Amino acid sequence: MTSQSADTAPDQVARLLALVPYLLARGEVRLDDAASHFGTDADQIERDLRLLFMTGVSPGLPGDLIEVDLEALEGDRIIRVDNADYLARPVRFSPAEATSLVVALRTMVEAAPDEARDVIERTLTKLESAAGQDGEGLLRLHVDPTALESSAVIPVLQAAIAHGHQAEITYYVPSxxxxxxxxxxxxxxxxIEDLFYLDAWCHTAQGDRAFRVDRILAATELDTPVADPGARARDLTGGWFADSETRTVTLRLAPPAWWVVEYYQVTAQRPGPDDTIDVDLEVASEQWVRSLLFRLAPHATLLAPDDYAASFTSAARATLSLYEDGGVDFP
Known part of the structure; x- marks a missing residue:
């Protein structure tokens, strides 16, 4: 069994990359069984799972992060993860990425220890076989194209931008x-990193929005001109920005709930009364906020927006009524 002291950062990264597909393939797994499968102890697997809370696809909005059922983990020692299907898909390389990998592996193979050299050589053989020329012309490797190269909506959007025309898009919200x-x-x-975004004024939302291109299912260039031909694209690379379906939520957190700041990216943080802190988050789903508040109760208060607060209060009262009205049987 691998001890904690012997566990290096590369060990943990490799385990995390294997852990999520392993869990998704099984639905739920006992903590001790997962530890045995990966040759480590349950405490280390639990640390891995808590790290998963802070990982996900760019730009790292709460709805983009992997979700771990902490109640099941801490109570029944059962592991359940959600919102991580992208890690169960096969790894896809762009031509440049595949070439960089081959070059790096060729550099490593001569200096690698004997036990690692065989693995490196077999990996190189597979990659070079994909090239079809014993590794020559690796930029022509048969690999999946990047989102920019493969997306059918990109040319439509580029044409609309060039012509100063509006576009009609069909946008998918996975959350x-x-x-x-x-x-x-x-x-x-x-x-932005490995994803592409469309910066636009949305007439439906009546505001500036950034749409992930991989979530635009269809796009049509319209004949109508844009409302402001002189408007320039915003710089989306400078940090946090709102996706098309996000809203700002303000939570007041008591000390037992301060872990939220460590696990989720907050856009603002302020001292609150009585040793609390007020934090702002950009969220893509009211349902996600409601689930988070149930987990934090009674150590968190939803301050804004008002409609989310009213909805959560109603849901909380309905849940309590199940107990008060005898709707739940206790053993």
Missing amino acids: RDEESRRVVDPRGLAR
């Missing part, structure tokens, strides 16, 4: 499993 159609004034396309 709510919903599609919405809206008319936008497209301003520009920007790459």
